[in-house]
Amino acid sequence: MTEKTLSIEGMTCxxxxxxxxxxxAKLSGVQEANVxxxxxxxxxxxxxxxxxxxxxxxxxxDAGYKAVSEMEKKTFTVSGMTCxxxxxxxxxxTSKLDGVxxxxxxxxxxxxxIQYDPSVLSTADIKKAVSDAGYEAHEDVDAVDAVDxxxxxxEQHIKHMWKRFWVSAVFTVPLLLVSMGHMFGMPLPQAIDPxxxxxxxxxxxxxxxxxxxxxxxxxxxxxxxxxxKRHPNMDSLVALGTSAAFVYSLIASIxxxxxxxxxxxxxxxxxxxxxxxxxxxxKYFEALxxxxxxxxxxxLMGLAPKTATVFRDGKEVEISIEEVEVGEIIIVKPGxxxxxxxxxxxxxxxxxxxxxxxxxxxVEKKTGSSIIGASINKNGTIRxxxxxxxxxxxxxxxxxxxxxxxxxxxxxxxxxDIISGYFVPIVIGLAILTGxxxxxxxxxxxxxxxxxxxxxxxxxxxxxxxxxxxxIMVGTGKGAENGVLIKSGGALETTHKIDTIVFxxxxxxxxxxxxxxxxxxxxxxxxxxxxxxxxxAEKGSEHPLGxxxxxxxxxxxxxxxxxxxxxxxxxxxxxxxxxxxxLLLGNLKLxxxxxxxxxxxxxxxxxxxxxxxxxxxxxxxEEIAGIIAVADTVKETSFKxxxxxxxxxxxxxxxxxxxxxxxxxxxxxxxxxxILSEVLPEDKANEVKKxxxxxxxxxxxxxxxxxAPALAQADIGIAIGSGTxxxxxxxxxxxxxxxxxxxxxxxxxSKATIRNIKQNLFWAFAYNxxxxxxxxxxxxxxxxxxxxxMIAGAAMSFSSVSVLLNALRLKGFxxxxx
Amino acid sequence: xEKTLLKVSGMTCxxxxxxVETTLNELDGVEKAKVDLENxxxxxxxxxxxxxxxxxxxxxxxxxxxxxxxx
Numbered sequence: 001m002t003e004k005t006l007s008i009e010g011m012t013c014x015x016x017x018x019x020x021x022x023x024x025a026k027l028s029g030v031q032e033a034n035v036x037x038x039x040x041x042x043x044x045x046x047x048x049x050x051x052x053x054x055x056x057x058x059x060x061x062d063a064g065y066k067a068v069s070e071m072e073k074k075t076f077t078v079s080g081m082t083c084x085x086x087x088x089x090x091x092x093x094t095s096k097l098d099g100v101x102x103x104x105x106x107x108x109x110x111x112x113x114i115q116y117d118p119s120v121l122s123t124a125d126i127k128k129a130v131s132d133a134g135y136e137a138h139e140d141v142d143a144v145d146a147v148d149x150x151x152x153x154x155e156q157h158i159k160h161m162w163k164r165f166w167v168s169a170v171f172t173v174p175l176l177l178v179s180m181g182h183m184f185g186m187p188l189p190q191a192i193d194p195x196x197x198x199x200x201x202x203x204x205x206x207x208x209x210x211x212x213x214x215x216x217x218x219x220x221x222x223x224x225x226x227x228x229k230r231h232p233n234m235d236s237l238v239a240l241g242t243s244a245a246f247v248y249s250l251i252a253s254i255x256x257x258x259x260x261x262x263x264x265x266x267x268x269x270x271x272x273x274x275x276x277x278x279x280x281x282x283k284y285f286e287a288l289x290x291x292x293x294x295x296x297x298x299x300l301m302g303l304a305p306k307t308a309t310v311f312r313d314g315k316e317v318e319i320s321i322e323e324v325e326v327g328e329i330i331i332v333k334p335g336x337x338x339x340x341x342x343x344x345x346x347x348x349x350x351x352x353x354x355x356x357x358x359x360x361x362x363v364e365k366k367t368g369s370s371i372i373g374a375s376i377n378k379n380g381t382i383r384x385x386x387x388x389x390x391x392x393x394x395x396x397x398x399x400x401x402x403x404x405x406x407x408x409x410x411x412x413x414x415x416x417d418i419i420s421g422y423f424v425p426i427v428i429g430l431a432i433l434t435g436x437x438x439x440x441x442x443x444x445x446x447x448x449x450x451x452x453x454x455x456x457x458x459x460x461x462x463x464x465x466x467x468x469x470x471x472i473m474v475g476t477g478k479g480a481e482n483g484v485l486i487k488s489g490g491a492l493e494t495t496h497k498i499d500t501i502v503f504x505x506x507x508x509x510x511x512x513x514x515x516x517x518x519x520x521x522x523x524x525x526x527x528x529x530x531x532x533x534x535x536x537a538e539k540g541s542e543h544p545l546g547x548x549x550x551x552x553x554x555x556x557x558x559x560x561x562x563x564x565x566x567x568x569x570x571x572x573x574x575x576x577x578x579x580x581x582x583l584l585l586g587n588l589k590l591x592x593x594x595x596x597x598x599x600x601x602x603x604x605x606x607x608x609x610x611x612x613x614x615x616x617x618x619x620x621x622e623e624i625a626g627i628i629a630v631a632d633t634v635k636e637t638s639f640k641x642x643x644x645x646x647x648x649x650x651x652x653x654x655x656x657x658x659x660x661x662x663x664x665x666x667x668x669x670x671x672x673x674x675i676l677s678e679v680l681p682e683d684k685a686n687e688v689k690k691x692x693x694x695x696x697x698x699x700x701x702x703x704x705x706x707x708a709p710a711l712a713q714a715d716i717g718i719a720i721g722s723g724t725x726x727x728x729x730x731x732x733x734x735x736x737x738x739x740x741x742x743x744x745x746x747x748x749x750s751k752a753t754i755r756n757i758k759q760n761l762f763w764a765f766a767y768n769x770x771x772x773x774x775x776x777x778x779x780x781x782x783x784x785x786x787x788x789x790m791i792a793g794a795a796m797s798f799s800s801v802s803v804l805l806n807a808l809r810l811k812g813f814x815x816x817x818x
Numbered sequence: 819x820e821k822t823l824l825k826v827s828g829m830t831c832x833x834x835x836x837x838v839e840t841t842l843n844e845l846d847g848v849e850k851a852k853v854d855l856e857n858x859x860x861x862x863x864x865x866x867x868x869x870x871x872x873x874x875x876x877x878x879x880x881x882x883x884x885x886x887x888x889x
Binding site: 540563564565566567575577582 | 821823852854856857859860861888
């Protein structure tokens with residue numbers, strides 16, 4: 001199975017996306033086809049053995065649209081070419097690569113311009129192919145950036161729509177004056193007065209209408225093509241309505257010219273022109289706001305710097321960011337941005353990672369620290385080794401994730417698509433039937449005809465197709481801005497239905513890094529002495545409790561002593577010889593087995609344990625010396641976050657492998673409703689399932705280290721703290737920071753987005769539902785007004801515009817926690 | 819019962835540890851012997867009437883490793 005994304009050109013509404021989806025999904029070998037109207041992309045999963053990408057593209061073309069692979073164009077400088085046959089071999093070597101569309105090499109300029117599919121091929125692959133052929137290729141610094149190209153294309157589209165609108169308007173306004181003016185007593189020149197000179201009246205209107213029809217050509221080509229393919233879309237409705245009006249008027253004009261002047265009342269040019277102009281205006285607004293909805297991604301993409309300073313052949317050179325290779329040493333001065341991901345090899349500095357993690361406090365970096373590309377170097381010059389470049393960097397991964405999410409479909413969107421798929425044919429049928437009904441009911445043909453046109457125009461479900469994808473694009477983009485990465489539209493939709501949130505304890509509610517909280521000694525030992533002994537014993541320890549003790553000693557600047565014997569006794573503790581003294585460090589059982597009486601300290605230990613701490617007994621030369629207690633502390637914001645979730649009416653549970661007492665102590669501190677303690681890591685998913693079996697919708701929040709299966713089992717898995725790759729994989733939502741406040745933010749965002757989608761659906765349907773009966777003439781039956789086709793055209797445009805404006809309102813979303 | 823720490827060098831892996839541990843534990847009068855590969859040492863609990871740190875070292879040496887009492 002392979003997955004590919006194709007750009008689809010020519011789609012204008014939800015039924016177009018339906019058509020493309022249906023046309024591709026029914027092909028044998030295609031497993032899944034998903035079209036996003038807002039991004040104009042088709043995401044397709046298919047079996048390469050059964051069907052080729054070209055066959056899929058052909059199917060899309062047959063359905064009346066155009067499919068193009070997301071091609072990238074890059075320019076390389078190729079060195080080592082000496083003759084025309086070199087050009088040939090470089091061209092051959094590159095164009096035979098899978099995913100290359102076209103490769104042209106110019107001998108004189110030593111440039112190769114290559115158009116390729118970046119999802120199949122990387123620039124490194126291209127360079128390798130060239131070097132295998134015996135030449136050297138370097139990417140040009142001013143290579144055309146795919147992002148910029150995309151932006152350029154969108155801007156061009158907006159400009160084009162604007163031009164189409166104003167050219168249409170320039171002809172429509174005088175047309176409107178000519179055709180309607182005389183009804184309001186506006187004098188017309190004699191040459192075109194309907195009474196004096198009906199031929200002139202008809203011809204001037206025809207002349208004014210033709211340019212508008214030309215400007216509206218895309219509506220007709222797509223509209224009729226899809227109608228013939230029996231997948232009519234909103235363009236079909238517009239095309240049918242306006243061309244019917246135009247053709248009718250044209251026939252009337254011919255009669256006028258032939259001498260039957262009474263047909264001057266039957267001219268309908270202005271309706272066709274006004275409808276086309278208004279719908280074009282609607283499309284212009286649509287293009288304008290579609291560009292705005294994807295701003296979040298552009299913002300992310302703009303984060304990475306264009307160039308990097310690397311150390312090559314003993315000197316510093318500035319190269320384009322695409323040329324940075326893994327293993328290269330990069331030099332970054334204060335104020336500059338980190339070009340790629342890597343590890344510091346020299347220097348110290350603090351780095352602002354807020355654009356990626358949302359964390360506002362700069363992070364200290366020293367040798368060995370990891371660097372995220374696009375973060376800002378604040379105050380020191382550092383050198384670091386690139387570990388991840390190009391599409392592997394954290395930033396690229398995030399962009400990919402957000403893009404995928406924006407392109408994915410929420411279940412609610414699928415429903416809207418299905419509805420609109422039926423909508424158009426039903427409307428066409430309805431228009432014909434209603435027209436016929438009026439005609440046979442005794443009305444004139446013209447009257448019946450007007451009604452049919454009004455129905456066709458008002459019924460366009462185009463706003464319906466925009467309702468969900470635009471809200472999801474803005475919603476997921478807004479999430480990314482706040483450090484909440486929502487991986488799919490489905491996840492965004494499901495989150496608002498959650499009624500129970502399960503938190504993993506360690507690393508989620510707590511810091512996940514235990515610290516020494518209490519030191520209790522018997523007479524003859526000071527706190528420091530005891531800590532030195534314990535830390536020396538734990539020196540090599542990989543146990544988190546041991547690490548906490550060593551860290552405590554290091555923080556106090558205490559020296560560690562030499563150990564000459566070390567034995568770890570599973571389930572009990574350590575037996576160590578430190579500085580020639582026999583030391584026992586562990587639980588009560590260890591003391592008991594070695595005949596050490598803890599005396600009064602046993603009560604102290606019990607008290608500490610009831611506070612959620614882990615007490616460790618320490619005996620020196622088989623005499624009790626004291627207790628060191630270690631505990632995992634609760635994160636600062638945990639309490640507030642859980643309180644917030646309670647306010648939202650959610651039940652909050654905590655899951656942990658700890659014993660009941662420790663779990664209860666932590667749960668008490670943060671206000672947990674339900675405690676699931678002593679759960680083995682492998683049973684966490686089961687516990688989540690049990691909650692689901694109670695009929696709950698469960699979200700699971702964890703760091704993904706040992707709860708990946710539970711994250712996957714939950715209705716919504718939330719991975720916290722930029723996390724591990726596993727967590728990113730199995731989670732539906734990834735929180736960049738390890739701040740629990742982002743959990744309520746995610747829920748709020750989901751609720752806000754779903755609310756927005758519902759409003760959008762209302763706006764999309766309201767005009768149609770209200771408009772159709774009026775257009776059918778139901779009000780007229782009871783003495784009310786009819787719906788003029790021009791008004792229908794205006795209402796339709798407003799429908800799209802109100803949906804888009806409403807979706808853009810989501811951009812104002814602010815998490816209530818800040 | 820007496821406790822002593824022996825220096826044991828020449829051990830390279832878990833097998834050596836096992837061999838030294840078994841050697842010591844099988845001696846008459848040894849209650850328990852534990853070997854630490856990293857610190858190259860062995861802790862032995864023994865009956866002073868039957869063994870001495872020197873005799874324990876000797877047994878280890880005979881098993882093929884270098885050994886001497888530490889304290």
